[in-house]
Amino acid sequence: MNRADIVALDKRHVWHPYTAMEAYIAETDPLVVVRAEGPYLHDADGRRYLDANGSWWVSTLGHRHPRLVHALVQQAQEMPHVSLAGVTHAPAALLARELAAIAPGAEREDLPAEEKLGRVFYSDDGSTAVEVAIKMAAQHWAQNGRPKRTRFITLSGAFHGETVGATSVGGVPLFREVFGPLLFDVVHVPSPAEEGGWERAFAEVERALAAHPDEVAAVIVEPVLQGAAGMQLYAPDFLRAVREATRRVDTFLIADEVFTGLGRTGARFACDLAGVVPDMLCLAKALSGGLLPFAATLATERVFAGFLGGGERALYYGHSYCGNPLGAAVAREVLAIYRDEDVLGQVARKAPRIAAAFQRMADTLPGLTRPRALGMVGAVDLGGGGYLARSGWRVYEAARRRGLYLRPLGDTVYIAPALNLPDDTLDALLAGVEESVREVVRGR
Numbered sequence: 012m013n014r015a016d017i018v019a020l021d022k023r024h025v026w027h028p029y030t031a032m033e034a035y036i037a038e039t040d041p042l043v044v045v046r047a048e049g050p051y052l053h054d055a056d057g058r059r060y061l062d063a064n065g066s067w068w069v070s071t072l073g074h075r076h077p078r079l080v081h082a083l084v085q086q087a088q089e090m091p092h093v094s095l096a097g098v099t100h101a102p103a104a105l106l107a108r109e110l111a112a113i114a115p116g117a118e119r120e121d122l123p124a125e126e127k128l129g130r131v132f133y134s135d136d137g138s139t140a141v142e143v144a145i146k147m148a149a150q151h152w153a154q155n156g157r158p159k160r161t162r163f164i165t166l167s168g169a170f171h172g173e174t175v176g177a178t179s180v181g182g183v184p185l186f187r188e189v190f191g192p193l194l195f196d197v198v199h200v201p202s203p204a205e206e207g208g209w210e211r212a213f214a215e216v217e218r219a220l221a222a223h224p225d226e227v228a229a230v231i232v233e234p235v236l237q238g239a240a241g242m243q244l245y246a247p248d249f250l251r252a253v254r255e256a257t258r259r260v261d262t263f264l265i266a267d268e269v270f271t272g273l274g275r276t277g278a279r280f281a282c283d284l285a286g287v288v289p290d291m292l293c294l295a296k297a298l299s300g301g302l303l304p305f306a307a308t309l310a311t312e313r314v315f316a317g318f319l320g321g322g323e324r325a326l327y328y329g330h331s332y333c334g335n336p337l338g339a340a341v342a343r344e345v346l347a348i349y350r351d352e353d354v355l356g357q358v359a360r361k362a363p364r365i366a367a368a369f370q371r372m373a374d375t376l377p378g379l380t381r382p383r384a385l386g387m388v389g390a391v392d393l394g395g396g397g398y399l400a401r402s403g404w405r406v407y408e409a410a411r412r413r414g415l416y417l418r419p420l421g422d423t424v425y426i427a428p429a430l431n432l433p434d435d436t437l438d439a440l441l442a443g444v445e446e447s448v449r450e451v452v453r454g455r
């Protein structure tokens with residue numbers, strides 16, 4: 012099938028995510044990717060593109076890592092799927108043990124056993140990992156003597172996924188407004204990344220907890236880095252303060268590490284940057300290395316204990332593909348590659364180059380603001396126009412001509428590439444971003 016045929020079929024039938032389809036059908040010349048390998052996407056015209064965002068932040072070990080492909084094929088030959096309903100299997104059991112062993116706080120001897128993230132509930136993707144946490148928190152309180160605890164405190168700018176529950180705890184107005192009548196009520200507090208600092212946001216969290224001490228089911232956060240909000244960074248102190256405040260009123264902290272988990276920020280988990288152990292921790296994206304959708308919600312022994320007892324106390328939740336053996340086998344191999352290839356060590360070596368490059372861009376090019384970087388993320392703003400602004404898209408076009416796939420977030424230009432990108436490839440990526448931004452700001 013040639014490129015034109017694929018595009019024609021696509022434009023006739025495929026409805027793309029987060030895409031204004033009328034303009035897409037009329038104007039967009041999409042990338043037609045035929046192969047993906049390592050940090051590169053290869054298109055139907057034989058051109059190669061450096062994938063600057065790991066294909067929506069999932070391919071943290073590059074595309075088609077041979078060990079992941081091998082693990083997938085091997086598992087597929089034995090048992091591609093079986094439900095977790097009254098059934099279990101080695102990949103799910105082994106992965107749960109491995110996740111519990113690396114979870115925040117796992118190695119802390121001072122931490123009481125009930126506060127360890129020792130239980131793993133599997134689901135399909137980042138949105139469902141969050142949905143699981145929401146329901147876990149609500150049901151836990153409902154059946155453990157705190158039935159009024161149904162409200163969630165969430166941060167302005169938060170993004171937690173696409174389901175109605177995950178959208179309800181989201182804080183990006185554009186993604187919420189149209190669904191407003193369907194969403195449950197939450198308490199929004201300012202983002203700790205906003206001007207005014209984390210202390211202002213924390214004061215609002217404290218105020219909300221004080222106002223509704225027996226109504227708050229949980230505070231939910233993207234720890235340290237709000238991705239979809241435009242790569243907004245905030246101080247780990249905020250996370251520590253929120254952890255202490257939630258402990259004071261004895262409510263839950265949910266850490267959504269769907270984006271930040273497994274090395275993106277330089278630490279194994281962003282919670283580790285603050286030394287914080289949440290009550291629930293959501294993982295997806297990097298967990299299955301870009302091979303297939305797979306997610307896990309880790310919960311403490313205490314949360315889990317709240318579901319023990321009769322049948323009516325069970326968590327009534329479970330997707331068809333919950334704990335899918337293919338996903339679990341690939342996730343185990345992802346964790347093995349992190350160990351064997353010292354992925355966190357690689358990030359530590361590369362992170363300063365990213366930070367320096369974004370700082371240099373802001374220092375040398377007019378109109379750029381707020382250069383920021385953490386781990387394998389670098390970002391800078393080309394204006395203050397928000398998600399629908401177009402400057403980032405002009406950089407996208409300029410980058411595409413240079414062989415980079417650089418999807419922006421409105422006016423925010425960012426990179427979140429594979430964590431194991433070779434040094435020279437990272438340098439080429441950073442140079443390409445800089446040239447593309449320069450072309451756009453000079454042409455203004």
Ligand SMILES: Cc1ncc(COP(=O)(O)O)c(C=O)c1O
Pocket residue numbers: 136137138139141170171172173233238239267268269270271295296
């Ligand atoms: C922090 C966070 N949570 C949840 C999600 C939703 O994940 P998924 O798209 O896999 O449903 C995302 C997706 O970008 C995310 O960044």
